[in-house]
Amino acid sequence: MSDDDEKIGAAVTKIALHLATRHVFLCTGPNCCTPEVGQAAWEALKEIIRDAGLSAGPNTCQRTKVGCLRICTGGPTMLVYPEGTWYHGMTPERIPRFVQQHVVAGKTIEEWIFAEHRLEG
Numbered sequence: 001m002s003d004d005d006e007k008i009g010a011a012v013t014k015i016a017l018h019l020a021t022r023h024v025f026l027c028t029g030p031n032c033c034t035p036e037v038g039q040a041a042w043e044a045l046k047e048i049i050r051d052a053g054l055s056a057g058p059n060t061c062q063r064t065k066v067g068c069l070r071i072c073t074g075g076p077t078m079l080v081y082p083e084g085t086w087y088h089g090m091t092p093e094r095i096p097r098f099v100q101q102h103v104v105a106g107k108t109i110e111e112w113i114f115a116e117h118r119l120e121g
Contacts, residue, residue: 016060023062025079032075041076044092048099061103086115
């Protein structure tokens with residue numbers, strides 16, 4: 001096993017990839033929102049996922065900050081898998097409700113959704 005393989009294996013273990021039940025992608029702008037609003041939403045998402053105990057262990061929620069989800073309006077834009085749920089306007093103020101309702105309780109927030117498309121295997 002190479003040194004890179006060992007490092008990748010350690011990273012996978014650290015982020016509990018094998019326990020993930022959801023993966024959240026958050027666009028931080030600059031086209032759908034200002035970079036400041038996008039970064040603030042990202043910081044809120046990281047903190048609330050961590051505080052809810054969802055960054056490791058059972059029901060881990062992976063999170064990825066992206067520069068563009070190709071919906072360049074109404075951001076910050078968020079995409080949640082495996083559901084394939086697309087949310088608009090995911091400002092820092094909306095993040096606590098999103099984590100509690102969608103990630104923890106498994107109930108989407110219909111009024112914020114603009115598209116849904118589950119990717120089938």
